[in-house]
Amino acid sequence: MASSPSITPHPPYYAVIFTSVRQDGDNGYAEAAKQMLELASEQPGFLGFESARQEIGISVSYWVSQEAIKAWKENAIHRQAQSRAKDWYKAFRVRVCCVEREYGF
Amino acid sequence: MASSPSITPHPPYYAVIFTSVRQDGDNGYAEAAKQMLELASEQPGFLGFESARQEIGISVSYWVSQEAIKAWKENAIHRQAQSRAKDWYKAFRVRVCCVEREYGF
Numbered sequence: 738m739a740s741s742p743s744i745t746p747h748p749p750y751y752a753v754i755f756t757s758v759r760q761d762g763d764n765g766y767a768e769a770a771k772q773m774l775e776l777a778s779e780q781p782g783f784l785g786f787e788s789a790r791q792e793i794g795i796s797v798s799y800w801v802s803q804e805a806i807k808a809w810k811e812n813a814i815h816r817q818a819q820s821r822a823k824d825w826y827k828a829f830r831v832r833v834c835c836v837e838r839e840y841g842f
Numbered sequence: 843m844a845s846s847p848s849i850t851p852h853p854p855y856y857a858v859i860f861t862s863v864r865q866d867g868d869n870g871y872a873e874a875a876k877q878m879l880e881l882a883s884e885q886p887g888f889l890g891f892e893s894a895r896q897e898i899g900i901s902v903s904y905w906v907s908q909e910a911i912k913a914w915k916e917n918a919i920h921r922q923a924q925s926r927a928k929d930w931y932k933a934f935r936v937r938v939c940c941v942e943r944e945y946g947f
Contacts, residue, residue, distance in 0.1 A: 740897040742861040742935040752939055754857060754902055756847040756892050756946075787861050789894040792845040795902060797859055803942075822947075830847040830946035834857055834939035837908075841861075841935035842927075 743785025743799055748836045750784060751800040757829035758793055766825045769818050780809045799836070806833060848890025848904055853941045855889060856905040862934035863898055871930045874923050885914045904941070911938060 759766070777783055777798060782805025788796040800806045809815060822829065864871070882888055882903060887910025893901040905911045914920060927934065 741863055742898065742933055745935075745937075748937075752857075752859060752937065754859065754941075756902070758846055787898060787900055789896040789898055789900045791894040791896075793847065793892060793894055795892055795894045795900040797861070797900060826947075828847055828947060830850075830944060832850075832853075832857065832941045833943040834941045836859075836937045836939045838938040839935060842931075842933060 742841070743787055743797075745784050745799050745836070745839065746801075748839055750836050751803060751806055752834045752836050753798045753800065753806055754832040754834060755796045755798075755829065756793055756832075757796075757825075758827045759790075760823075760825055760827055764824045765821070769821070769825075773815060773818055776812070776814060777809060780812070781805060782808075803833070847946070848892055848902075850889050850904050850941070850944065851906075853944050855941050856908060856911055857939045857941050858903045858905065858911055859937040859939060860901045860903075860934065861898055861937075862901075862930075863932045864895075865928075865930055865932055869929045870926070874926070874930075878920060878923055881917070881919060882914060885917070886910060887913070908938070 774786060777786065782801040784799035784801060786798050879891060882891065887906040889904035889906060891903045
């Protein structure tokens, strides 16, 4: 899990906000989530990842382009994991965003 | 705190991703955070809010437009809270994004 905000380049770049409510029970989730993060981190155009969960989980991944996000979405191993979504989540939303401005300290 | 993903309109709309690492100690944070969420929810153009914290905190607010985000950023009571950022956060990033696509169940 990330312990600090991701270091990202000057905008524009892309973010995928994944908001979810987990099913009861692990059902292989923890192992798959670890594997997916490792695999995502190796994809062309991956910039960073932030995640936290309480009542809901929010995971944000950062990417150089829409094309990089599309290629990751269509990755064969990732598609296998996507097919198990209802085993793991009662509800989820994926929001693909263009980051236009960024600031902070 | 949100217990389910926000219901948002068809894209495009805007998201503000706020990623932070807290300082030790409350320093008035909990009360201010509650007040800011209540106040944000009343602003024109506010669409929803999602939040979770473990090692890092991620809060995402959704808005109809960049103008609505700017108006909230410049709200006088919100500006007072912003001036206390270093009392509450070791680090934070704000990312203003245009949501281009959304899906889920």
